[in-house]
Amino acid sequence: xxxxxxxxxxxxxxxxxxxxxxGKIEGFTVFVDGGIPGDYLKIKLKxxxxxxxxxRIIEILQPSNDRVTPICPLANTCGGCQIMQMDYEAQLxxxxxxxxxxxxxxxxxxxxxxxxxxxxxxYEYRNKAQFPVGKIKGQAILGFYKKGxxxxxxxxxxxxxxxxxxxxxxxxxxxxxxxxxxxxDEKTGKGILRHVVTKVGFTTGEVMVVLVTNGRNLPxxxxxxxxxxxxxxxxxxxxxxxxxxxxxxxxxxxxxxxYGEDKIVDYIGELKFNISPQSFFQVNPVQTKxxxxxxxxxxxxxxxxxxxxxxxxxxxxxxxxAKKAKKVVGVEVVEAAINDAEENARINHIYNTEFYxxxxxxxxxxxxxxxxxxxxxxxxxxxxGCEEVVLxxxxxxxPKRIVYVSCNPASLARDLAYMEEKGYSTVEVxxxxxxxxxxxxxxxxxxxxxxx
Numbered sequence: 329x330x331x332x333x334x335x336x337x338x339x340x341x342x343x344x345x346x347x348x349x350x351g352k353i354e355g356f357t358v359f360v361d362g363g364i365p366g367d368y369l370k371i372k373l374k375x376x377x378x379x380x381x382x383x384r385i386i387e388i389l390q391p392s393n394d395r396v397t398p399i400c401p402l403a404n405t406c407g408g409c410q411i412m413q414m415d416y417e418a419q420l421x422x423x424x425x426x427x428x429x430x431x432x433x434x435x436x437x438x439x440x441x442x443x444x445x446x447x448x449x450x451y452e453y454r455n456k457a458q459f460p461v462g463k464i465k466g467q468a469i470l471g472f473y474k475k476g477x478x479x480x481x482x483x484x485x486x487x488x489x490x491x492x493x494x495x496x497x498x499x500x501x502x503x504x505x506x507x508x509x510x511x512x513d514e515k516t517g518k519g520i521l522r523h524v525v526t527k528v529g530f531t532t533g534e535v536m537v538v539l540v541t542n543g544r545n546l547p548x549x550x551x552x553x554x555x556x557x558x559x560x561x562x563x564x565x566x567x568x569x570x571x572x573x574x575x576x577x578x579x580x581x582x583x584x585x586x587y588g589e590d591k592i593v594d595y596i597g598e599l600k601f602n603i604s605p606q607s608f609f610q611v612n613p614v615q616t617k618x619x620x621x622x623x624x625x626x627x628x629x630x631x632x633x634x635x636x637x638x639x640x641x642x643x644x645x646x647x648x649x650a651k652k653a654k655k656v657v658g659v660e661v662v663e664a665a666i667n668d669a670e671e672n673a674r675i676n677h678i679y680n681t682e683f684y685x686x687x688x689x690x691x692x693x694x695x696x697x698x699x700x701x702x703x704x705x706x707x708x709x710x711x712x713g714c715e716e717v718v719l720x721x722x723x724x725x726x727p728k729r730i731v732y733v734s735c736n737p738a739s740l741a742r743d744l745a746y747m748e749e750k751g752y753s754t755v756e757v758x759x760x761x762x763x764x765x766x767x768x769x770x771x772x773x774x775x776x777x778x779x780x
Contacts (some may be wrong), residue, residue: 330356332376335386340367343422345738347410347767358383361475362404364414365422366392394418399451400487407475409488409765420444420761423769427737427759435741437748440756445618450764454611455594457489458578459497459524461504461511468504468511470497470524478514488765490528492535492560499552499559500524507548520545522571523578527603529594530613534564536592538605540579543572553587565589567605579606596620599647599676607668608641615762619733619770620648622758623706626731626774629653633703636727638688638718643669643681645706645733650678657700658683659691689715692722701725707732713739716746723750730775737771744773751778 330336330353340349340363349363353373358381360371368390371383388395398404398412411419424444431437447453459470462480471483485494503509504521512519525538537556539546546552546568553566566587571580583590583605591604596617603609610616623645627635629652637646640658642665650656650673658681660666666685673681684691688709705727707714713736722730730752734740744754752775759771 330354330373330376330381332373334373336371336373336383337389338363338369338371338383340365340369340392343411343426343767345426345767353381356381360385362413364392364395364411364418366394402481402483403765405474406472406481406483408472408486410767412765416446416450416764419764420446423761424759427757427769427771430737431741431744431754431757433741434738435745435748437741437744437754439754442756442758444759444761444769445615445622446761447614447764450761451487452489452491453614453764454486454489455528455530455609455613456611457486457493457526459483459493459500459526461500461521461524463504463511468501468509470500490526490530492528492562493526495559495561496524496526496535496537496556499555503548503552503555507551509547512542517542517574520547525569525578525605527592527605527609528562529564529592529603531595532593533562534592534594535560535562536565536567536603536605537563538567538569538579538583539586540569540571544568544570544584549586557587563588564592569605596644597648599644599672601642601644601672602668602675604668606664608662608665610644610762612762615760616644619760619762619772620645622760622772623731623733624648624652626729626758626772627652627704627706628729629704634701636692636702636705636722636725638692638705638707638714638722639709640669640683641665641708643672643683645708646681646683647672647676647678649706650681653704654680656681657695657702659688659695660685661687689717692718696721696724702727704728705730709734709739711736711739713743719743719746719750723747723752726777728777732773732775734771734773735768737769740771740773744775747775752776753778 338351340351342350349360360383370387375382394415403412428441469482510519512522523540527536568584570582635656637658646658663685755774757773762770
């Protein structure tokens with residue numbers, strides 16, 4: 329019988345969905361943050377539930393052959409990178425294994441799962457950062473939240489973010505100190521500066537700095553802009569975002585442009601995108617291009633097909649498809665994203681797209697009832713996967729191919745199982761590593777309609 333707060337030895341056999349090590353003690357499953365497969369650890373059993381326990385590493389008795397020293401000294405403290413202590417090739421292997429295991433266990437799907445598409449340089453790949461602002465002993469800090477908390481871990485340089493953030497962090501710390509700027513306190517709801525959000529165009533080099541404030545007052549704005557302009561190469565935009573609500577949501581709804589433009593520009597392949605403070609844009613542009621190219625390959629377009637892009641966001645996949653399709657119809661619940669999609673189609677001179685704002689489970693059946701069908705369907709749903717009515721309507725359309733872009737292998741497995749029951753076969757699945765050193769894995773599945 330295991331005892332809470334007792335010391336045990338454990339061999340880590342797998343990774344959990346959040347990147348924690350998984351092993352067994354006397355047949356009982358225990359999760360260990362920071363453990364990786366192959367580690368032999370001494371742990372303290374901190375939590376003991378009916379079906380599992382949670383342990384904390386006391387000592388690494390024998391490290392895994394895949395264990396490496398993280399490039400970042402905060403890797404075991406900050407919540408941003410869960411598996412930086414694992415060799416990158418091993419990260420890619422275990423992400424493929426996780427996808428394959430989940431498809432087989434949840435969906436009973438037996439198909440080819442290709443090796444994960446990784447990065448040549450799995451660092452400095454993120455084009456967006458969100459830094460909460462705080463103070464410790466009167467000194468300003470910017471950083472990321474500690475795992476499982478809202479305690480800020482002070483960060484000078486993040487190894488997965490654009491290097492320009494180092495200069496922005498330094499400028500903001502000096503501004504807070506020199507002008508005695510108050511920072512937001514979640515407990516009291518008081519203080520001015522809440523977050524600093526940065527966006528970087530990796531192709532263009534354009535930089536946006538978003539200052540999230542608790543109300544409209546931001547003292548010494550002119551001085552701050554002058555410092556940012558001198559210190560930040562490529563500065564194109566400084567925006568004040570007002571968020572005076574007691575919420576964990578970072579951005580409010582109101583923006584005021586303090587300097588430059590209200591947006592920056594970046595490219596994915598040949599396609600141009602305007603990026604505003606609220607715009608959703610994939611955070612890893614290098615891997616996004618690979619993801620979209622694989623999606624286009626699976627769609628198998630000849631120029632004669634009508635395509636539905638369901639959960640289309642700002643239309644980035646839609647525009648890739650439109651270059652090879654007869655027509656693309658995009659559907660997205662967020663109206664602002666549809667506005668962005670229409671704008672992105674316009675600036676790229678793409679005119680064979682049509683976008684609808686609304687819930688996919690409501691819009692797709694209505695379009696089908698009006699006689700709109702698709703030869704190829706692309707879906708890129710949120711983590712919960714597709715609503716069943718969406719899948720039902722797709723089946724009624726009888727598209728030749730379905731390309732399913734997924735950020736959650738579990739909901740992917742469930743939805744693929746449904747489609748296989750309805751006469752589609754899962755041809756293959758391609759994992760793509762959008763977040764090196766994190767536990768997340770994106771994947772693309774190709775389904776084809778079986779000829780009866």
